[in-house]
């Protein structure tokens with residue numbers, strides 16, 4: 001692990017000082033520009049009841065960031081937009097190799113299917129398949145041709161091959177899910193999934209980050225007994241889920257902690273939790289296995305100076321919360337991308353771009369990667385043979 005050497009990331013480049021000219025009415029201007037907003041902000045700050053908690057800064061500082069041995073820092077170069085305008089906020093993407101269809105869940109509630117072949121003509125290849133009535137996020141194929149959907153608003157759903165939507169579960173231990181988020185299905189049919197936060201819903205998810213308390217849970221659902229079991233609680237925004245190819249453990253991502261952990265479901269360590277990978281070079285969302293020895297992790301943004309400060313000082317998150325409430329959030333997300341790691345969690349290759357943010361999922365099909373986004377109105381497709389990562393000196 002080493003400190004990020006990306007110049008765009010360094011605090012120095014963000015705070016260049018300008019030579020100052022003498023100002024005519026300096027005191028008045030200073031008052032208006034500086035003091036007045038400070039007084040107003042202080043008043044609002046004291047009146048506002050929002051109470052963020054400390055986060056473990058020593059673990060989270062971006063100075064401790066792992067670096068992959070190979071990078072493509074301009075992954076937008078060569079990327080194509082698939083389904084532009086038709087796929088709005090395609091959060092997770094899942095490839096059904098039997099039919100050659102990519103499934104994705106959009107912000108309008110539609111599960112859409114994209115035929116790989118003709119992505120140049122999105123009108124003809126994107127099919128609106130089923131509307132869940134909620135906000136589909138994580139997707140996984142079940143054992144009976146169904147699609148299991150983690151729907152942020154509705155809960156865990158079974159969408160049958162006939163297109164019927166059935167609720168599997170939306171609560172555990174008497175606590176309703178707030179943002180049902182990531183899901184995968186084991187070979188034995190057990191469904192593993194996360195609720196990112198039982199306190200906030202998807203519309204208000206940013207408050208979960210700002211508050212900094214662990215309201216997330218990692219759970220399993222057994223369709224034979226209809227039992228929902230909490231496996232790990234007190235998680236910080238529990239997000240993507242993947243079952244290991246040998247079925248011995250399940251990996252889940254904790255977004256603001258910049259880590260993925262593994263939960264053993266078999267063997268001596270059954271029931272125990274270990275770190276799979278931490279100090280990720282970005283905030284992890286969904287994770288998928290490519291069938292070729294690598295997990296692919298979507299990173300919604302790289303940690304920035306602003307992020308560091310927010311993690312370190314709860315009062316900064318409080319100010320951000322007040323801004324969120326009254327003026328809207330400044331757009332600070334950049335250098336989002338995707339990361340390939342091996343089965344032991346070693347970083348292999350990292351694709352990112354300063355102009356890319358809120359990448360929420362990635363799958364690899366042949367030589368191409370397809371990225372979903374919770375925000376953008378398209379999927380990104382990149383041929384990684386033509387636009388590979390390069391070894392970092």
Ligand SMILES: *[C@@H]1O[C@H](CO)[C@@H](O)[C@H](O)[C@H]1NC(C)=O
Nearest residue numbers: 099100115116117118119366
């Ligand atoms: C595209 O579809 C055509 C006909 O359906 C098929 O012959 C061709 O192999 C497909 N191409 C790819 C790249 O899948």
Ligand SMILES: *[C@@H]1O[C@H](CO)[C@@H](O)[C@H](O)[C@H]1NC(C)=O
Nearest residue numbers: 142144146148158159160223
């Ligand atoms: C989903 O429903 C189908 C059709 O009833 C059923 O065969 C399948 O087992 C269900 N899947 C789950 C995970 O409950």
